């Protein structure tokens with residue numbers, strides 16, 4: 001069932017989204033070669049707690065950390081560890097959720113570590129641009145298939161692989177609510193967006209192919225090709241005028 005949020009609910013989601021977005025902003029300022037993925041996790045954890053929220057991902061379905069930190073060919077659900085040291089040229093997706101006053105928000109960015117290759121930079125640019133292209137068309141009355149197709153078309157027309165096994169979702173009192181928001185779809189199909197819906201749009205884009213598999217730890221999803229993957233996500237509210245991004249810092 002799709003839940004529609006009241007103005008008061010949306011204000012609470014904006015408050016939790018601001019914290020999640022602020023945690024990512026901090027990561028962007030601090031991330032550098034030599035840092036471990038656990039240090040990234042700790043930055044996020046401390047920021048969220050300091051601002052009076054709870055990390056949504058901690059213990060979610062048994063996930064053992066406060067955010068997902070996925071490096072290079074890791075698409076999503078990378079588990080932070082003090083053994084993984086970031087090096088110059090890596091790209092790192094940091095997926096963060098914050099829970100405050102009864103509402104979750106969910107956001108992700110892929111960060112460059114020091115200087116990165118042209119291939120990696122282009123992947124980040126295209127993935128982020130596909131997210132904003134999708135956000136741009138969000139508005140009450142628009143169909144979900146149009147939002148999904150926007151991401152797919154933007155990335156596939158540029159030669160990138162769109163991960164289809166995992167998708168965006170409604171978000172609010174629960175971290176994952178209806179509807180599913182795939183990164184592929186048919187224009188003119190799917191349910192219509194309604195004012196007050198809150199959805200997480202999250203393109204997961206590979207340099208080569210859409211194939212993915214889960215590692216032996218049961219969590220981390222990697223590209224089957226071994227190619228780089230990027231992930232950008234915002235939680236947005238649907239209005240009659242367009243989308244309001246709730247996870248800006």
Ligand code: MG
Pocket residue numbers: 106107168169200202233
């Ligand atoms: Mg999400």
